[in-house]
Amino acid sequence: MARVDDRWMLKDGTRTAMYGKGSRWQAVWTEAGKERKKAFRTKDAAKAHLTHVDHNQRSGTYVSRDLGRVLIGELLDAWLDSCVHLAPSTLATTKSDVRATIRPYWGDKVLADVTKADVQAWVTSMAKAARTVDTIYGRFRNFLNWCISEGRLQTNPATGVKLPKGRKREHIYLTVDQVRALATSIGERDEDLIWFLATTGLRFGEAAELRGRDIDLRRRRVIVSRSVTEADGRMVVGPPKNGEPRDVPLTAFMAERLRDRVKGLGRDELVFPTKRGKWMRSNNFKKRTYDPAVAAAGLPLDLWVHDLRHTAASLAVHSGASVKSVQRMLGHASAALTLDIYAGLFDQELSDVAARMDNLLAPKLVPALPNSSQTA
Known part of the structure; x- marks a missing residue:
């Protein structure tokens, strides 16, 4: 039975040994079959606490102190x-x-x-x-x-914590000539991979897990349904980042480059394996192969492998692809996310749309449009 005890005075007015020490009023209640106590400065505060405990116990939202006293x-x-x-x-x-x-x-x-x-x-x-x-x-x-x-906490102490702000890195978009220079410098073995990443926009883990059954040269499509990631020294295969499989178009140029590579390739064989026929590991590839090729090609030394994905987006946008098409190609969860990431690319396309409309309305007033494909 819940009650409020006076820690300083007995019912007959006699002072207790605790008189004048600490808070006077003590709320007493039962929790999980055990008697619990908590002292308060005023009697009203002790009663309010008991009311709170009773309400939460009846509603099933009461958090036991014992459940939280665990490492x-x-x-x-x-x-x-x-x-x-x-x-x-x-x-x-x-x-x-x-x-x-x-x-x-x-x-x-x-x-x-x-x-x-x-x-x-x-x-x-x-x-x-x-x-x-x-x-x-x-x-x-x-x-x-x-x-x-699980009923071990009532509120989350991590709520409202301030996090450090990092400077957002600007995307690097390569031109076709720069992609060609990188592909040439990286060597024959990985040349196809560079062109593939720069024209399809696949993430490195998605490309590393591609198998023979995922390449359809007749339809010029790549089926992206899996990705591989390194964690704690082992390779883990799972779905793509947003969890949804997608079909990615292949250019005729890329399809022709892949023809010899996939000819005779088994359904379960990797399209871009290591020399030992295993998965490529992103860190190993970057340090041992990609970074030296970037330096040899005279490209920015902070060029990430992921920038080839950005390059694919840039080439697609400047070739006239819609936001929705780029979203589907890259496997973004929404077109809004695509716009958020590549807003600058689409800003140029909006300007081109206005210029083309003017070309229909008043062609004599419109200067020749720049060849946007050369600015990719």
Whole structure:
């Protein structure tokens, strides 16, 4: 039975040994079969607390203090087991972040004791790129949300934490001549790969997992339904980034380049394997093959492999492709995302649309349109 006790005075007016020490009024209630107590300065505050406890217990939203008095390290595996909705590659990188960053810092800390200030201090102390900090923080925040759903926390102490701001890197778009220079400098073995990435816009992991059955030269299509990612030293195959398979068009130029490569290739054989017939690993490819080729071609040394995907978007836009077509080619979740990423490219196309309309309305007033394909 819930009640409020006077810690300073007995019912007969006699002072107790606690008289004048600490808060006078003590709320007493039953939780999970055990008696709980909490002291308050005023009697009204103690009564209000009991009312709050009673309401939450009746509504099923009461969070037991015992459930929160557990080490975070004891809960992380159970949370990871619950992440069945994640793609295999995402789950693998999540486990890697838990092992390398989250567990070492939080594993021996009591869940119920974690405060917003604690999370802020952790985020501030991470000596990592802003985007990496954001990702790891997001995983820990999701873990705390899971703790709330398990009845171990009432609120998420990670809410409202300030994250470092990183400078957004500008995309690098290569011209056709620059792509040709890079393909030539990288050597015959990987020349097709450079042209393929720069004309289809596939992510590196998607290209690395392509197999014979995914190339349809008759229709000039590539079926993208899988991607491979390296996590904790092992290769993990899963769906593409947005989880949806897609068909990507091949130019006649690219289809002809692939013809000899896929001729006689088995359905399950990799299209772009290593010399040993294994998956390409993005870090190895970049350091050992791509970066030296970039330098040899006289291109910007900070040119990422992913910039070939941006280049494919640029070539598509400047050849007259619509936002929707570029979205489908790149596998973005929405056309809005495509516009957000490549707004600058489409701004030029909007100017071209206006000029073409003027060419119909008042051709004598319109200067010749620039050949936009040369600015890709």
